[in-house]
Amino acid sequence: MTPATPSAHSSAERRVSARVGAISESATLAVDAKAKALKAAGRPVIGFGAGEPDFPTPSSIVEAAVTACSEPRFHRYTPAGGLPELKAAIVEKTRRDSGYEVDVSQVLVTNGGKQAIYEAFATLLDPGDEVIVPAPYWTTYPESIRLAGGVPVPVVADETTGYRVSVEQLEAARTERTKVLLFVSPSNPTGAVYPRAEVEAVGRWAAEHGLWVLTDEIYEHLVYGDAEFTSLPVVVPELRDRCVVVNGIAKTYAMTGWRVGWVLGPQDVVKAATNLQSHATSNVSNVAQAAALAAVSGGLAEAEAMRVAFDRRRQTIVRMLNEIEGVVCPEPEGAFYAYPSVKALLGKEIRGRRPGTSVELAELILEEAEVAVVPGEAFGTPGYLRLSYALGDEDLVEGVSRLQSLLGEARD
Template sequence: MQLADRVATITPSSTLAITAKAGELAAQGYDVIGLGAGQPDFNTPDFIIDAATKALKAGHTKYTPTAGLPELKQAIIGKLKRDQGFLYDPSQIIVGNGAKHVLYLLFQALLNPGDEVLIPAPYWVSYPEQVKLAGGVPVPIKTTQDQAFKISVDDLKKTATNKTKALILNSPSNPTGMIYRREELEPVAEYCLKHGILIVSDEIYEKLIYNGNTFFSIAQISDEVKANTIVINGVSKSHAMTGWRIGYAAGDAKLIKAMTNVASHSTSNPASASQYAAIAAYNGPQESVEQMRQAFEKRLNTVYDRLIALPGIDCLKPQGAFYLFPDISKAAVSCGFSSVSDWVAALLDEEKVAVVPGAGFGAPEHIRLSYATSLEKFETALDRIEHFIRKHTK
């Protein structure tokens, strides 16, 4: 059987690959500590689960409108108004099966073959693959730790061409945890407006901000910038609802309609029970969001100092999300490995600690560690990593 050419261009998710390998070892009886998870280790709050259960018992088990329940659209509109002061119409909102699905719909509706999408690197592993699946060309913009892993307008001037269709901004970032400030976003927004480049603002981690930092959406700069931005968000990270698969986009009504048309021929609609759960998440009490944020902040502040004290490891302290993204290239060399990916594989094999190599994020010198796990497990993992480094250091 000959597969479609587009499938051959896809790079498998390094996150899912390391998680699968760790799962195999755990099934064999090994005590594996997985630091690859991109999801909160908290359960969905009870009031949200209760709302979904109530909806199911009331018979809300049927198809819904493709772009989402009107009640959920209103809940999302209310959330965006409360948090960022945005005003949206229901025609400017689409609900999908998670933010990942919404991004997929966006690129399918937006890109023609050869259209370029600027993607700051390090990046979330699925951005370039989704662009390729839509016939587009992902164009990474390399950033460094000295830049706090953030692009500037000078980077855009060097990278953008007459084929550039969109720019993806992810703040707080997966995998770096960095946050863009308003003064950093304003010249980027102005450049995109001037050159007709759509801004894709992935804000899925907006509620997970630490140590006095604040979140600012690029769409808050002005009405003109808002009109040139499609905001991507969802309840997965903020309300510990990854498995419920509810994400959404807010933006230009014409683009939202096109995305809805694509969804109508692929998934029909998000799961009805999940939509009622998301309504409760946004319309209900928000104390659980803050409690989870505080727990992540405590973990970050506890493990960060311990991590950077390890030989050959350098790490910029994250401002948000729940990942550490250290440069371990010196540790890999001192341990006698030819690449960070080899170091990662040996760590899992010998110490049963699963981390994600940075190559899939466009930063092969780094690894990603998720502190969306218990503090006890993370500290045990650091003990094992330290043992591994000292054992191999030549």
Template sequence: MFKLAARAQQLSPSPTLAVDARAKELQQRGEKVINFGAGEPDFDTPEHIKEAARRAIDEGYTKYTPVAGLWLLRQAISEKLYRDNGLSYTPEEIVVSCGAKHSLYNALQVLLNPGDEAIIPVPYWTSYPEQVKLAGGKPVLVPALESDGFKLSSENLQAAITPRTRVLILNSPGNPTGAVYRRQELERLAEVALAADLWIISDEIYEKLIYDGEEHVSIASLAPEIKERTVVVNGVSKAYAMTGWRIGYAAANREVVKAMVNLQSHSTSNPTAVAQMAALAALTGPQEPVEEMRCSFQRRRDLIWQGLNSLPGVRCSRPAGAFYVFPDVSQLLGGRLGGRQVTTAADLALALLDEARVAVVAGAAFGDDRYLRFSYALGEEDLIEGLQRLRAWLLAATGGG
């Protein structure tokens, strides 16, 4: 009898992509769905980046590149990390991969041995536990409480460490909560991590999308000894509306990067050459489109945050970064809504899609089923219409309208 490998059987499909696929299926049938599910900017890739890709094709950038990525791109990443984050990495300490997700996967593959533990703050991005399991590791899920701004406290980190703990995964600004760690918070976490001899994987893919005067601080920038134990992961997907181009990168000490390059040489080889040239244009070209997008996201953040907090049974913290809100809907769970049983946030998400044609992702996908995740990476008109649909459905379902 045919049997899949154990590592394949223990994986779950991405719930965020599943919701997006279901919403798009309804849209293809001619129905208008307001899709708060997808985690990608609705903006087009800036024109100068697309033009760089067209020029790259004309100039013959259609062959293999070094596995670690084009030297010119790694040099541009090196300059970006110094300019924006105060981090000094040579091009030899940088590896370019097929998206930040690929960079995270490579890092966990080379850092974890079977049975090693990786601490993941909850709520978490859906792929972190699955990637840890793929590396043979054990995800250790540690609450990052809403009362702490959805940020892991040093006390909770310390309590979770065992002799098998090897990695701490941090994501700031965070998905799904939009939480942004401040310098002092990172310093306390770094102190605990260093004392336990942990590796830190710092996912900074949303670093350009920060609001209210908050500052992005890379934990690797705090001290040389922390930098030596950190893998910084970033990419061009979110800041430059380049999700489909699939270019991410990691920066770390040479030993770790060499291992990641060796691994990549036997999986994907190099990232797409044309996409690398587009990423080079993104990092070295005009940055005004990034700021325009950030300002637009901040306006949308304010709209959706205020709108959700006006709904019956919904309470929403204001995120400081990324393009997600993570409202608490626990008051709506455990009974009947609109004639159907709504026990979990997943039940509520399904009801909203079926009856209000509003797509959201249930919090269970991120480790906490009291919440829903809304992406506000959609146009303001759709955002407002989505809130109106939610209000109408909830008022009818709760007997308030």
């Protein structure tokens, strides 16, 4: 008898696990990589894709890392949860910047904000637990939730509300399986900043229903105009025992490549996440931790200089985008992204093509204008584009001028 042939979908033939195979590539990194590849091939591509400051890491921080390379103690393993002196500095930095007071036992130093987010969800979620995710969302959030066995439940806000969700929307999405609310302000990709009263209302709703909250504060120092950053566990202290805060050095100190982030939370959660990290990666690079120590222990003068530059670019990009017929761009109040609606352009003829989705429009823009943008599908909301204004003023103006020229050709 001939043995049965395994089906094409059987586990015997599956080369990659279903869990990992379901993960999509980071759209923002993919766009940035494509733009860089085209530039390397000689194309004059201007990239609005990458979410990283275009400034160098401050020299004092780099010097601290150079010094650390020569210290023998940093040539060895250090505690998986982070250098004790860095954890202590993070405690002080958090108190200084947001007014949130934690103990060193509530700090876990991670390999960047992404590991912090994944480990937090992995620690909090059991299979089938639901996480309410306001959309537009950063691409990594739902993937981290799924990897941890959870179920992301998007709640969509649009330009009419400044991309901020309401308590009523959150309540409509809550079920008996809801365990965590993800709360991000300032937001990537929209730049939305929730006023203090709205932060408090959201926090009290979560507390009332016994939910956990994971709040990402990575853009805390990048706010503009009258907007103010508000830390949720500070204004809703009754949530402290059910709140996990994620942060890092990447955006404030222009240190995206150094890969240092952290988790702040209840001691039992942080201890469990530390145990996970002890097996996943062990300690973060000691040299990077020494650089992070210099960053969080120092002042914010260079961060403020970056913020001023971003503010100038923010005003320029919003003005220029809104000059394009069919484009609606609310003014972002934080981070360094513009998130214009391009729904009115879809289906219109541009250079002999009729893009029906923002993915197709982004492809056309890259091919015809040599400008790289990220389509809204990557952030859970088709019909939009994300443009990072963390690039030089001249490139920003040139890039948006190309968009004005190309999209200005749109016809019914």
